[in-house]
Structures are given as structure tokens and as C-alpha cells.
Amino acid sequence: MSERKVTIESRVGLHARPAALFVQTAAKAPGEVTVAKPGGKPVNAKSILAVLGMDARHGEEVVISADGEGADTLLDSLEALLSKPEPESA
Amino acid sequence: MTRVLSPVSGRVVGLAGVPDPVFAQAMVGPGTAVDPARGPGQAIAPVTGKIVKLHPHAYVVVDAEGHGVLVHLGIDTVKLKGEGFELLAAEGDEVTAGQPVVGWNPAVIEAGGRSPICAVVALDANADALSDVREAGEVTTGDELFTWR
Numbered sequence: 001m002s003e004r005k006v007t008i009e010s011r012v013g014l015h016a017r018p019a020a021l022f023v024q025t026a027a028k029a030p031g032e033v034t035v036a037k038p039g040g041k042p043v044n045a046k047s048i049l050a051v052l053g054m055d056a057r058h059g060e061e062v063v064i065s066a067d068g069e070g071a072d073t074l075l076d077s078l079e080a081l082l083s084k085p086e087p088e089s090a
Numbered sequence: 091m092t093r094v095l096s097p098v099s100g101r102v103v104g105l106a107g108v109p110d111p112v113f114a115q116a117m118v119g120p121g122t123a124v125d126p127a128r129g130p131g132q133a134i135a136p137v138t139g140k141i142v143k144l145h146p147h148a149y150v151v152v153d154a155e156g157h158g159v160l161v162h163l164g165i166d167t168v169k170l171k172g173e174g175f176e177l178l179a180a181e182g183d184e185v186t187a188g189q190p191v192v193g194w195n196p197a198v199i200e201a202g203g204r205s206p207i208c209a210v211v212a213l214d215a216n217a218d219a220l221s222d223v224r225e226a227g228e229v230t231t232g233d234e235l236f237t238w239r
Contacts, residue, residue: 012168016148016160017110020117048119049158049213052150053142 003065004075005038006082013057018081023048025077031068033078038063045078092157092238095187096229097133098196098208100126104225105209110165113209118160120220121211122235128197128206132178132190133163134231136210141183141191146175149191150213157238158213163194165205174198188232212238 010018026033026045034042035051038061043050045064056062062082066074096102101124108114108123135141139153147167152158163175176193179185196206212220215238223236 015145015168016118016162017112020112024117047214049142049150049152052160052213055143 001065001067002071002075003063004079005061005063006079007061008056008058009083009085011058011085013060014051014054014062014082016052019048019051022078022081023051025081026074029066029068029070029074031066031071033066033074034064036063036065037061092137092153092155092159094136094159094210094212094235094238095134096124096231096233096235097136097161097191097210098124098126098131099229099231100124100208102224102227102229102235103207108165108207108209109205113162113211116217118209119211119213119215120217120223121209122223122225123207123209124229124235125207126196128200130193130195131231133161133192133194133208135185135187135189135191136161136235138185138187141179141181141185144177144179144181144191146170146172146177146192151185157215160209160211160213161191162209162211163192163206164196164199165207167199167204170199170202170204174202210235212236
């Protein structure tokens with residue numbers, strides 16, 4: 001299991017648009033992928049319902065975790081998404 | 091099986107009619123969209139269930155089957171930070187389909203330079219789980235938009 005702490009740079013937080021991109025990326029991974037607020041319960045990063053429900057805001061930290069093959073590459077991609085101020089302008 | 095009701099009155103335009111590729115390409119999930127009637131109105135709960143997330147401009151209601159429906163009022167309306175929206179329910183509330191959740195005025199949103207188009211999205215659903223999806227025509231608040239099995 002690899003994990004990483006990332007600060008959410010999207011001005012709107014992990015909301016509809018960034019959340020959709022995040023979940024779509026996570027869903028490509030074969031293994032388990034979770035996201036959590038520090039100290040919070042990890043939720044399934046492949047579920048848009050779970051990610052929207054977590055309601056991570058701009059400037060908050062989250063911990064993303066993945067296991068299995070390609071976990072670190074996946075975390076690189078997810079970190080890049082979360083670290084962009086506005087993913088849609090990419 | 092979940093019957094998903096239109097949160098607003100207006101003209102159905104389908105997800106493809108949403109001027110935001112994330113919704114239009116169904117990246118958030120499958121569903122449809124309504125261009126709301128201009129004027130003060132109330133957006134209702136599309137299903138009976140619990141409001142698991144409530145923002146002024148968007149909310150998610152999860153029903154007894156675990157089906158979560160996102161109602162997103164207008165495009166880029168998150169940037170309004172709640173201005174022009176009035177919460178008529180609270181996060182965590184159990185609501186009945188048809189119950190008012192947010193008061194708003196699509197004409198004001200439009201006057202501010204944003205699209206008031208309202209996306210209604212089935213979260214974590216495959217497109218083939220939805221049937222009888224309305225893609226066009228006029229709807230009144232509470233009319234059925236699609237069925238989710």
C-alpha cells in the first residue's frame with residue numbers, strides 16, 4: 001500500500017468537475033484506491049458519491065492510498081490532478 | 091428501482107445540452123438536464139432519501155437502495171458561494187421526493203453571466219442502468235426524468 005498526503009489546490013475543492021476527473025483516473029487502477037481526510041475514514045476513490053460526500057475543500061489536505069501494480073504511478077496522476085488550481089483548464 | 095423526478099420546471103435538454111464537458115460527456119455520471127423556467131423557484135428532492143451533501147448550488151440525495159442522485163443548479167455556480175440560493179432543508183435531513191431543498195432564481199443566475207441549466211445525475215451508475223431517460227420536451231417540477239434500476 002502506497003500513500004501520499006496532498007493539498008487540494010482547486011479553488012472549488014474536490015467538487016463536481018475535479019471530483020469527476022479524480023474518480024475517472026482512480027477507476028482505471030486495478031487495485032483498491034482510497035482517499036481520506038487526515039484522521040478520517042478512507043472512502044472509495046472510485047466512487048463519485050463517496051468522493052463528493054467527503055466534501056474536501058480548497059486548501060485541505062487529503063491522504064490518497066493505492067495498492068497493487070502501478071500504485072505509485074497512479075498516485076502521481078492523482079496528486080497532479082489535486083495539485084492543479086483548475087484541472088479543467090489543462 | 092428508483093424513479094428520479096425533475097427538480098425544476100423547464101425544458102429538458104439532456105446532458106449533451108449542458109455547457110460543461112464534464113457533465114455533457116457524462117463524466118460525473120449518466121442522467122439528463124433541464125433548462126429551468128426563468129423566475130423564482132424551488133428545486134426539489136428528485137428522490138425520497140437522505141440529503142448526504144448540501145451546497146447552495148448542488149445537492150445529493152441517496153435513497154433506500156443506495157442510489158445517489160446529484161442535482162447541480164447551474165454551471166460554475168459554485169463560484170457564487172451561495173449568493174442567490176436559499177437552503178430550504180439541511181444536510182443529513184431525510185426528505186420525500188418533491189420536497190423543496192433549495193430556493194433560487196434561474197433568471198438571476200443567467201443575468202450574472204452563468205448558465206442556469208440544471209444537471210440531474212445518477213452517481214456511480216452505468217448508463218445502461220438508466221431507462222426512459224427524458225432528453226427533450228417540457229417538464230414540470232416533479233415529473234419523472236428517468237428510471238434507475
